Every structure is written in C-alpha cells, then in structure tokens.
Amino acid sequence: MSTEDHDTEFATVDSGAAQTFPMQCSALRKNGFVMLKGRPCKIVDMSTSKTGKHGHAKVHLVGIDIFTQKKYEDICPSTHNMEVPNVKREDYQLNDISDDGYLSLMSDSGDIREDLKLPEGQLGASLRTDFDSGKDLLCTVLKACNEECVIAIKTNTALDK
Template identity: 65%
Template sequence: MSDDHQQTFEQASAGASATFPMQCSALRKNGHVVIKGRPCKIVDMSTSKTGKHGHAKVHLVAIDIFTGKKLEDLSPSTHNMDVPNVVRNEYQLMNIDDGFLNLLTADGGEKNDVKVPEGEIGDQIQAAFDNGDDIMVTEHCLGWKPAPKS
C-alpha cells in the first residue's frame, strides 16, 4: 500500500452558527424563531389538537426584529424550526458625552460607541442619568446576517 495519500480539508469558521434547530413544541412566547428566513420575536402562539392526520399544529405569530413586520407560520409540533442565536450583554452607564453613552462592561472595559437613542427612550435615559440613578443598559446581539436581497 502506498503512503502517498493527500487529503484536503476545507477550513470552517470558528464562530458559532447563526441559528440552531429547536422542536416547534419547545418554542415559547417572547422567545425567538426564524420565519420565512427572518429572525423574529414570538408574540403569540397556540397549539391545535391532534387531527386525523396525526400531528398537532403550532400557530406562531412573531415580529421581525429588524423591520417590525408581523409574520405568521403554522408547523407540526414535532418538526424543528431554526432559532437565531441571541447573546445578551449588560453594561452600566457611567456618563453621557456628546450624544454617546459611556458604558462599563462586565470585565471592566469601556464601550463608548453607543448613541443615546432618539425619542422617548433617550429622554428617559437622560432624565434618569441627570437624576443620579444607576442605569443598566442591555444589548441583544444576534449571530445573524440577513440574506442579501436579490
């Protein structure tokens, strides 16, 4: 036998997958799911009883987290659906400087690239900061990149 074997392995990214599968019956309200290729937050769901064809169905109503558009899906409860990876980070507000939040990370670092939100939320943050309240800022990051429009 020859030892002249040459094998090539394609390299994969070390990052986490953008989604993971979850059985439809395990999804919950206020959780996340991918519907029609879009990452969504579940706002309502209901399960129908098993019919004559043997599968209970789950009716999902969800809001696209990027566009705010309402999407619906109907799926057998035993089927898997994609769930986007959502990472939650919390920061303590240290200062507001030239329209940007100066945030303290959990490991003691600084994050200074977040603008004060416009509108009512921004006004509430500014008022609480001016009042001397301790403010925690929560960031939800998705391991998600929307598909390019064709």
Template identity: 65%
Template sequence: MTDPDSDFTSGDAGASVTYPMQCSGLRKNGYVVLKGRPCKIVEMSTSKTGKHGHAKVHLVGIDIFTNKKYEDICPSTHNMDVPNIKRNDYQLIGITDGFLSLLLDNGEVREDLRLPDNDLGKEITAKYEAGDEMLVSVLSSMGEECAVAIKGMTK
C-alpha cells in the same frame, strides 16, 4: 502574529447564531426566528392534524429589536431556528452624538452602541442628564445589538 483560529480571548464558543428546535417544542415567551428576524413568541396555537397528517403550529412573534410583529405557520414536526441571545449589563458613563459610552467588565469603554430612538432612549437621556448612575441592559443576537432596559445602580 497569532493565528485567528487559536485566539481564545473572546470567550465565544464559535456557536452558530441560531440552533434548530422542533416546532412542537417551542413555547410562549420563548424565542424563534420568523422571516429571518429574532422574535419573542407572544402567541401560539396548534391546529388538528389535517388530511395530510400534520398538525400545524401558528406562531406570532415580536421582533426583539424593532418590536415589529411577525407570523408564521409550520408543521409541528418540522424544525424552526431559535436565536442564541445574550444579555449583558454595562454601566453608562456618557452619551455622545447619539451613541452610548458603556463601561465593560474588563474596564474598557465601548462607544459603538446607538442610543435607542424610542421612550427608553428618552428615559436614558433624562436620567443621565439628572446625574443618575445606571446599568444599561444590551441584548445581542444574530449579529445585532440593542439597549433594551435600564436599571438604577445600587450603591
């Protein structure tokens, strides 16, 4: 048996799921954690310094997994959490009981990712049934994963 602390097969640096960034350093189309959810920033505005000397940043973000809208206000000098986001493309090889069968780079098959129950899920199913080969882009952040896009495979 090997010690789990010395098992380096995953290639993960053991990094935290988020990292801090000063609120004034955040940018539109970047990412931030709002109300505990990883969000893409769609709107930002900064108010002038008030009576107590802090400019405030008003953030509006869309949850990258659920597309729900979240808002928050934070002093520009304070730190906000920014989620670490990984995007991987996998070849789709099947759909079983609402789960995607994806071929990983190392040749293994992964069957634990749910078919999205939105327009993308319908598009994946339709293209798969039509016999199209495609890559599924999977976004993972803060312990969650979701298929977010598809690309046709070039031969």
C-alpha cells in the same frame, strides 16, 4: 473546568456559524425566541391546530422582532425544525452619552464600548433624562444575529455613594 471557564471560552469564539440552532416547532414556548422571516423574534403567542386529514398538527407562531418591535407570523408543522437565535443579554454601566448619540458603556470586566446608539423612542428619552439628572444607570443590551441594542435601563444600585 468550571462553568465560568466554559462561558469565557465560548464568548471569545465567534465563528458566525452559531447564530442560530434548530429546535422542533412543538418544543418552542411562549416568551422564547425564534427566527421568523429571517428576524430574531420573541414569541408572544402560539397556537396548535389539530392534525388534519392528510398531515401534521400545525403551529401558528406570532413573534415580535427583538430589535425593531415589528410583528411577524408563521405557520409550520409541529414536527419541523425552526431556527432559534442565540440571544445573549448583558448589563453595562452607562458612563456617558456623546453629542452624536452614542453611549459609552462599561462591562463588568471594565471594558469600554462606544458603538451602540441611544435607543429611539420612550426608552432613549428616559435614558437621557435619568442620565442628565445624575443617576447611575445600567443598560441591558440584547445581542442576536450580529445585531445588538439597548432594550432596558435600570438604576445601578451596586454603587454606594
């Protein structure tokens, strides 16, 4: 079995149990992902305090929610396990934007999905502007914990006109 066979095998299995996995706090790294206050976050800062008189070294984590951009903080002993979200990143070709703000996206395999809304703020504004001016765009979709959203756009250079 090649690694491609493994990927497709796991992509179709969605039991819901594999939303997160445990990782020792001391093994977490900046720019990695962690669950803070029940939300999937990207670690933007972390520091470790020295071992106290009675205990373990503590790790102070600062993370930004990957969907809402809200900041979360947590402190945990370095030997404890933290939940880490399974984060999946996928690029889709943008086909259309509906009148009610939903994106029509096509995967590499040709599957069409129309269940994601135009992102809010600057990203959504530039996505609409670029699309309206006729650019071929790829939307990067981040998926974790049964949530997904477009987090980035780029010009599709694979298409030759």
